[in-house]
Amino acid sequence: MLERFIRECAKYEYLIESKEFKVFGRLAGEVTEQMERLPKQTPAQILDKYRLNFPKIQEESPNEMATYRERINIFQNFLTKCQMSNAQNRDNMILSVKEHKAHAKHYSDLYNLLMSYEDSAVEYFSENKMEERCLTHPKAGDLKETVATTVAAYKNPFLEAALWIKGEMLDI
Numbered sequence: 728m729l730e731r732f733i734r735e736c737a738k739y740e741y742l743i744e745s746k747e748f749k750v751f752g753r754l755a756g757e758v759t760e761q762m763e764r765l766p767k768q769t770p771a772q773i774l775d776k777y778r779l780n781f782p783k784i785q786e787e788s789p790n791e792m793a794t795y796r797e798r799i800n801i802f803q804n805f806l807t808k809c810q811m812s813n814a815q816n817r818d819n820m821i822l823s824v825k826e827h828k829a830h831a832k833h834y835s836d837l838y839n840l841l842m843s844y845e846d847s848a849v850e851y852f853s854e855n856k857m858e859e860r861c862l863t864h865p866k867a868g869d870l871k872e873t874v875a876t877t878v879a880a881y882k883n884p885f886l887e888a889a890l891w892i893k894g895e896m897l898d899i
Contacts, residue, residue: 733752741779741780747765750762750765813895817889817893820888821889824886828883835875839871
């Protein structure tokens with residue numbers, strides 16, 4: 728299969744004479760290191776190479792090129808606005824994440840406060856009878872652990888949204 732591929736490439740002189748093909752054709756084994764050593768080509772050099780090897784491709788008229796550049800600039804401005812909007816939305820979501828975590832901690836603190844109240848005050852009023860307790864009753868199980876597990880399991884939709892926005896920004 729490789730031999731067939733090389734025969735097909737051999738039909739095109741510009742491919743066989745390219746620096747990249749010479750690296751593939753002459754070296755055995757891994758070529759990544761050699762490819763990274765090749766000098767980086769500027770866009771103008773790549774364009775010159777295409778003009779040399781594909782003479783049938785002609786550039787558009789200056790008016791058409793100006794139209795294309797204008798469209799590209801409009802799109803680039805749109806992307807810039809999107810990036811600014813996404814950055815602001817991401818920052819707002821991150822603030823919301825912090826608020827959501829604080830609310831979850833407040834719920835946990837409230838349950839802990841109620842259980843400690845029951846340990847101290849209700850113990851006094853119930854004359855140390857465990858069966859009269861509500862939150863720390865033996866049949867209620869380990870409510871402290873259940874509350875901690877529940878609060879830790881809260882899903883934060885703001886975090887998911889912030890991560891999604893970050894991904895969109897990286898895509899742009």
